[in-house]
Amino acid sequence: MLQINGQRLLSHIQKLGTIGHDGPASRTRLALSDADKEGRDLVLAWMRELQLRIVIDQVGNITGLWETEENKDQAPVLTGSHIDTVIHAGPYDGCLGVLAGLEVIQTLQEQGFRPRRPLGVTVFMNEEGVRFQPDLAGSLAFAGGITPAQVYACIDKDGLCLGDELARIGYLGTAEATAIRPYAFLELHIEQGPVLDAAGIQIGIVEGIQGLHWQRVTIEGKANHAGTTPISLRHDAGLAAAKVNVYARTLAETYGGVATIGTLALKPNAVNVIPREAVFTIDLRHPDADKLAAVEQALDEFYTGLHQTDHVQISVEHMTAFDPVHFDDRLIQLVEDAAQKRGYSSRRLVSGAGQDAQMMARICPTAMIFVPSIGGISHSPDEYTPDEDVCRGANVLLESLSVLATRA
Numbered sequence: 001m002l003q004i005n006g007q008r009l010l011s012h013i014q015k016l017g018t019i020g021h022d023g024p025a026s027r028t029r030l031a032l033s034d035a036d037k038e039g040r041d042l043v044l045a046w047m048r049e050l051q052l053r054i055v056i057d058q059v060g061n062i063t064g065l066w067e068t069e070e071n072k073d074q075a076p077v078l079t080g081s082h083i084d085t086v087i088h089a090g091p092y093d094g095c096l097g098v099l100a101g102l103e104v105i106q107t108l109q110e111q112g113f114r115p116r117r118p119l120g121v122t123v124f125m126n127e128e129g130v131r132f133q134p135d136l137a138g139s140l141a142f143a144g145g146i147t148p149a150q151v152y153a154c155i156d157k158d159g160l161c162l163g164d165e166l167a168r169i170g171y172l173g174t175a176e177a178t179a180i181r182p183y184a185f186l187e188l189h190i191e192q193g194p195v196l197d198a199a200g201i202q203i204g205i206v207e208g209i210q211g212l213h214w215q216r217v218t219i220e221g222k223a224n225h226a227g228t229t230p231i232s233l234r235h236d237a238g239l240a241a242a243k244v245n246v247y248a249r250t251l252a253e254t255y256g257g258v259a260t261i262g263t264l265a266l267k268p269n270a271v272n273v274i275p276r277e278a279v280f281t282i283d284l285r286h287p288d289a290d291k292l293a294a295v296e297q298a299l300d301e302f303y304t305g306l307h308q309t310d311h312v313q314i315s316v317e318h319m320t321a322f323d324p325v326h327f328d329d330r331l332i333q334l335v336e337d338a339a340q341k342r343g344y345s346s347r348r349l350v351s352g353a354g355q356d357a358q359m360m361a362r363i364c365p366t367a368m369i370f371v372p373s374i375g376g377i378s379h380s381p382d383e384y385t386p387d388e389d390v391c392r393g394a395n396v397l398l399e400s401l402s403v404l405a406t407r408a
Helices: 006-017 034-049 095-110 137-142 148-152 162-168 195-199 237-255 289-309 329-341 356-360 387-404
Strands: 053-056 062-066 077-081 119-123 184-190 203-209 211-220 258-267 277-286 313-322 346-351 366-371
Touching (some): 006 034, 006 387, 034 062, 077 095, 077 356, 077 387, 095 119, 095 184, 095 387, 137 148, 148 162, 184 329, 184 387, 195 203, 203 356, 237 258, 237 277, 237 289, 289 313, 329 387, 356 366
Parallel strands (some): 077 119, 203 346
Antiparallel strands (some): 053 062, 203 366, 211 313, 258 277
16 A cells, blocks of 8 residues: 655654744744745745646745646646744644645655646645734635735734735745635644544544634723722723633633633733723634624623723724635545545544635635644644654545546
8 A cells, every 4th residue: 555755754844843943842933934934945945856836826825736748737636734833833733734745746756646637735825823814814815715915915013014025035926826726625734632632543534624703802991000099990901801801711611612812912011000901812713603603792792891881992803704614525535535444543523723724615625634633732842743643644645635636
């Protein structure tokens, strides 16, 4: 049975992981940073070694296509993910999907495989959304859900414009963001959760992705002396923010799903001053669209109540709103069959994290393969997937892509 070259794949993961190194076991490659450029340059070099046709589109997505004279007019089968990271990241998130895709193509080339369709690997721009929002911007533009002009206009916390940064690092491409229309898309990824590891399961068959809504909330109160202002006379923006946090947790416990306040900034941020302003973000996720909407509606009503009870002004910016996604049933079955053929244990599950695959599902049949994250840890230097699980996932990807690439 055909196998990927595990040592080569692991070596590529290790080498990419050294770029942006900022700690004993961590790296930071924020989208369109110098470290991101260095990572892109490395992956691009590996694509060129495989003699792939390179397409860099208007928003900086990179696609390497293995095509022949016989199949170049067919819609391609794509895989891929992202190589931008969060701050102090582990080595696998996103990178595994990109590098395993290249390994699959190299393995098939070495074996003389002749695909009836082109096979390609895409590196999507700004999946994480740490530096620029929205997250998943590259795959969203690829799918036609946002225009290049809207992408270029995104601003980071330092006031730098995404379009300018894309040009600065040399990845402002000329191809239309929507130029490639795949036959199918399949993404390999670490689970980023505890389900597979806890159950001792080797392969996750991903049926879909839960919905994701992000808000940026600004609460305006009134600064005053922390010692002389009675509790009953305060307009405390910090207290109001704390109440939102507690209520969001209550909503998650009531409706299911999750709710997280991930950033919080107070002004004037002094030990002896009542906060006059609180700005924070809320991350809401749920696999059911109706329940996700109900949570957001309940929050809106809570904001109205806070305005009356705490004497504060509240404004809400809706940063991101992605509905839950169900993947293609035929591709789900294909992945399940591939895992079974290889003798790997598997189970079906829903992704708790947002993924580029959810955008690709808008334009073509899509599915995902998960491998275990030990302890369910991700977005952390402690992120770890054993080598044998990395290779199992890549072999399921190999099995699945080779079937898709032979379909007329």
